Amino acid sequence: MQAGKPILYSYFRSSCSWRVRIALALKGIDYEIMPIHLTKDGGQQFSKEFQALNPMKQVPALKIDGVTIGQSLAIIEYLEETRPTPPLLPQDPKKRASVRMISDLIAAGIQPLQNLSVLKEMGQENQLPWAQKAIINGFDALERVLQSTAGKYCVGDQVSMADLCLAPQVANAERFKVDLTPYPTISRINKTLLALEAFRVSHPCRQPDTPAELRA
Amino acid sequence: MQAGKPILYSYFRSSCSWRVRIALALKGIDYEIMPIHLTKDGGQQFSKEFQALNPMKQVPALKIDGVTIGQSLAIIEYLEETRPTPPLLPQDPKKRASVRMISDLIAAGIQPLQNLSVLKEMGQENQLPWAQKAIINGFDALERVLQSTAGKYCVGDQVSMADLCLAPQVANAERFKVDLTPYPTISRINKTLLALEAFRVSHPCRQPDTPAELRA
Structure with a gap:
């Protein structure tokens, strides 16, 4: 189940996607982007394929370590726990x-x-x-x-x-x-x-x- | 700054307040409740005194260990880190x-x-x-x-x-x-x-x- 590069389902203008892109960049994690256009084709997040990945029909979602995680803060907390350097949470x-x-x-x-x-x-x-x-x-x-x-x-x-x-x-x-x-x-x-x-x-x-x- | 009992600013019907009340109960933390009525007096969360505690003008807020924390999930994560038993997050x-x-x-x-x-x-x-x-x-x-x-x-x-x-x-x-x-x-x-x-x-x-x- 350990896949290769993480895949980030992202939309350029989504502020929640951007949060995760910053985390990935700060932590130096190499990843691929799979763009999900939120208005084209009536919203690509509504496709059956994407819903199977993220039932919330929202970006971002991150495929990493054999799982797919939705919700930007949950993703960032996971990255923090599994790739702690540099830290995105203080010690205290x-x-x-x-x-x-x-x-x-x-x-x-x-x-x-x-x-x-x-x-x-x-x-x-x-x-x-x-x-x-x-x-x-x-x-x-x-x-x-x-x-x-x-x-x-x-x-x-x-x-x-x-x-x-x-x-x-x-x-x-x-x-x-x-x-x-x-x-x-x-x-x-x-x-x-x-x-x-x-x-x-x-x-x-x-x-x-x-x-x-x-x-x- | 270590105060006595934690004080929870809570409204009985607020679902976010209830989340924190459950956490406090599960962890066996003794606390006082300070009710903030969200509709009485035009909304007690809008009072100057309460805004000084929580600028978001929302319940819950928890006064604990000399600080006041707003946002229910941030409160629960703090309780988890400072009072880890019983855990509210799995190990994995x-x-x-x-x-x-x-x-x-x-x-x-x-x-x-x-x-x-x-x-x-x-x-x-x-x-x-x-x-x-x-x-x-x-x-x-x-x-x-x-x-x-x-x-x-x-x-x-x-x-x-x-x-x-x-x-x-x-x-x-x-x-x-x-x-x-x-x-x-x-x-x-x-x-x-x-x-x-x-x-x-x-x-x-x-x-x-x-x-x-x-x-x-």
Whole structure:
């Protein structure tokens, strides 16, 4: 069952896929990308083949070590437990709790409310205000949390799982035209993160399935 | 900073609060409950005092070991790391990944879409169909996942964090009148869980803030 290279089912613009791409890059794990286009063909995530891999019909999913794991944070925690270097969680349990709290704040508290499948239900004219409201509500909280946890990055001076959630969520915020002026800590950390090699190579504008007009 | 008893900020009907109450009960951790009523006084979670504790304005939050942690799964992972007995995660990393995948499927994939703050946006007549759709979509996936991971409980024969997410989500499903007939595995596991002492004492119908007419 030990397969060769891990295979990541990914969509260039999916913020949850990006989280995992950063983790793979930081840990130096060689992998193949299998692009799943979330709107083409009515959504390739709805195909029978993909549903058999991930019944949630969502990206990312990672085929690794003979199993397929869905849910980005579950994937990152698995990578952390099986490939611990460099670490994406601090040693201290209280700092680990801060990392997971921030990760969940984004992964359960913001992203699900502004993802494609929810927005499709909203009707065209309501999509932007709905997404903005979800992100602003979450960022108001996140900015306050970060003021007590952040150093150079979300928790202290070490890149952690929380940072893997932050940068992709800021990219979504920019896509939905959220004014980031009220969030100086979020903005500063995001800028620092985007300069890192692992965040650059995994960026939505540099994926095999990135459309030509969005490449950079 | 080591305080006395942990304090759980909880609302009897909040499924996320119930997850943490089960964890505390299973691990035999003595704690105090501070009820936060999510609708009274315009929502007590919006008070300045509570926002200072949890900027997300959500329950649960747990004050423990001199810190306050928000986000139910982050709390449970912290309890697991600092009070490991009995374990809520298996030893094997692949099984741990299954537990976390199922937990996130519920905590990020279902619950946020049917929680009170989202439903309030929907308008009265749309609330029930919206919540039902979110739960049915998630349970369709969850039933398939469980068919390959479940033993007596969600992952094998040991109660895990996944089960702490499952029973409260089934309670929400029942509250929103979702037909559970298509979900025999979910229903079977839920029934087994509800018979356990830790799930009984932490149940929404037995909390200090449970209204008299809902007590059992």
